Amino acid sequence: MHDIVPTWVGTTARQIARAVRRGDASATQVVADHLDHIAWADGELSAFRAVRGGEAIVEAEKVDEQEDLANLPLAGVPVAVKENTPVAGLATWRGSAAVRTEVAEDDHEVVRRLRGAGAVVVGVTRMPELGLWATTDDASGTSRNPWQPARTPGGSSGGAAAAVASGMVPIAHGNDGFGSIRIPAACCGLLGLKPGRDVVPRQLGAEDWFGLTEHGILASCVADAATGFAVLAGRRPEKLVQPARLRVAVSLTSPLAGVRADAANRDAVAATSRRLTEAGHDVVGHELTYPVSLGLRGVATWFAGAAEDAVVGRAGGRDLQPRTRRHVALGRWAQRRGYVREADRTAWRERMIGLFADHRIDVLLTPALAGVPPLASSWARRSWAANMWSCVRYAPYAAPWNMAGLPALVVPAGQRPEGLPVGVQLVGPPGSELLLLAVAGQLEIMAPWPRHPPSWPRPGSPVGR
Numbered sequence: 247m248h249d250i251v252p253t254w255v256g257t258t259a260r261q262i263a264r265a266v267r268r269g270d271a272s273a274t275q276v277v278a279d280h281l282d283h284i285a286w287a288d289g290e291l292s293a294f295r296a297v298r299g300g301e302a303i304v305e306a307e308k309v310d311e312q313e314d315l316a317n318l319p320l321a322g323v324p325v326a327v328k329e330n331t332p333v334a335g336l337a338t339w340r341g342s343a344a345v346r347t348e349v350a351e352d353d354h355e356v357v358r359r360l361r362g363a364g365a366v367v368v369g370v371t372r373m374p375e376l377g378l379w380a381t382t383d384d385a386s387g388t389s390r391n392p393w394q395p396a397r398t399p400g401g402s403s404g405g406a407a408a409a410v411a412s413g414m415v416p417i418a419h420g421n422d423g424f425g426s427i428r429i430p431a432a433c434c435g436l437l438g439l440k441p442g443r444d445v446v447p448r449q450l451g452a453e454d455w456f457g458l459t460e461h462g463i464l465a466s467c468v469a470d471a472a473t474g475f476a477v478l479a480g481r482r483p484e485k486l487v488q489p490a491r492l493r494v495a496v497s498l499t500s501p502l503a504g505v506r507a508d509a510a511n512r513d514a515v516a517a518t519s520r521r522l523t524e525a526g527h528d529v530v531g532h533e534l535t536y537p538v539s540l541g542l543r544g545v546a547t548w549f550a551g552a553a554e555d556a557v558v559g560r561a562g563g564r565d566l567q568p569r570t571r572r573h574v575a576l577g578r579w580a581q582r583r584g585y586v587r588e589a590d591r592t593a594w595r596e597r598m599i600g601l602f603a604d605h606r607i608d609v610l611l612t613p614a615l616a617g618v619p620p621l622a623s624s625w626a627r628r629s630w631a632a633n634m635w636s637c638v639r640y641a642p643y644a645a646p647w648n649m650a651g652l653p654a655l656v657v658p659a660g661q662r663p664e665g666l667p668v669g670v671q672l673v674g675p676p677g678s679e680l681l682l683l684a685v686a687g688q689l690e691i692m693a694p695w696p697r698h699p700p701s702w703p704r705p706g707s708p709v710g711r
Contacts, residue, residue: 273322415701425644435667
């Protein structure tokens with residue numbers, strides 16, 4: 247029988263950073279362990295577009311040489327960056343060869359902040375073309391869910407979620423225009439935080455998808471999510487404060503007429519409601535009313551964001567996937583008809599801010615998804631209609647909070663009957679990111695979730711636990 251070799255794979259970002267700061271581990275060894283795991287695991291899960299093997303080791307060595315390790319909250323932590331965000335030395339793909347830009351000369355600001363905190367970028371993760379879809383695949387590969395490889399890890403930050411859930415990295419960067427962090431987090435049993443508007447620098451695509459996109463974090467535990475958020479926001483990490491008695495409103499209403507959360511997602515909300523009550527919070531029903539116009543304007547904005555990104559990427563119509571070409575054409579039509587208006591987004595934002603203030607609501611609890619994550623099949627080759635129906639049918643709950651620009655967090659909440667994880671969504675007023683994370687921390691203590699599926703990460707025995 248062979249001895250199991252200890253590895254830093256499977257440990258948390260917080261544990262790694264503490265060990266590196268204390269000198270109990272080297273960033274070089276930590277990164278080497280994770281690169282070995284990526285080399286073995288990514289062939290099955292296809293989470294990465296590109297891996298920075300030698301470059302990452304060189305960066306880790308530089309971390310080890312720094313004298314101010316005590317001031318690095320992510321000292322030696324391997325991280326992944328979504329492929330639509332510039333990383334110096336790599337091409338920026340945006341999920342598409344048609345809109346790929348040349349090798350970036352400089353890091354995006356969020357990448358600069360991660361590296362400034364001591365993190366080592368080990369690679370960039372896959373996403374669907376232009377980040378439009380809630381599944382992740384193209385002609386070169388299909389990202390798969392570590393819980394059940396036949397299922398999608400979600401999208402558009404699907405590669406990032408697969409990387410964290412499988413232990414290839416302890417935390418990953420993602421971005422979220424209509425749920426692209428929160429949907430994969432729910433699919434893969436992770437925390438996924440979309441910060442509120444103007445908290446983290448954006449500079450993403452064309453006009454940041456009309457101000458709807460945000461950079462955020464995917465993590466397997468609350469402490470890692472809080473540290474990652476603080477770094478992206480340019481803040482010093484701080485200890486989460488136990489929340490006082492809160493008023494939590496619960497809504498199961500789907501933003502999309504005709505789509506309803508299935509039993510597993512409704513049960514997750516009910517179980518979370520009970521835990522919050524046990525924690526001393528006031529939990530009340532408050533079914534939201536989503537105007538039909540919100541859905542129509544939201545879809546029009548989704549289309550128009552694709553059209554703007556195609557222009558910025560100088561993509562010719564024939565170079566894009568057929569489903570994306572249709573999306574872009576509809577976006578141009580929507581813009582010509584005047585269906586994409588800032589006034590509509592502002593009105594919805596003000597209405598939702600008013601909801602929290604007028605009803606004395608501190609946190610809103612909703613399902614994260616409506617149904618089971620779809621199969622990880624060749625969605626890039628399927629029709630536009632098939633992709634649209636699949637996305638809106640299983641993941642309608644995220645988009646309204648991009649339209650409102652409010653912070654939203656997906657938290658693991660158990661498992662579905664078929665063994666896949668299930669999550670819930672917490673939404674708060676502007677500036678409530680730390681409050682949402684603190685509530686998640688209470689839930690983590692009351693009902694701890696598995697940080698990884700039973701069969702991942704492997705091989706090796708994690709150290710530093």
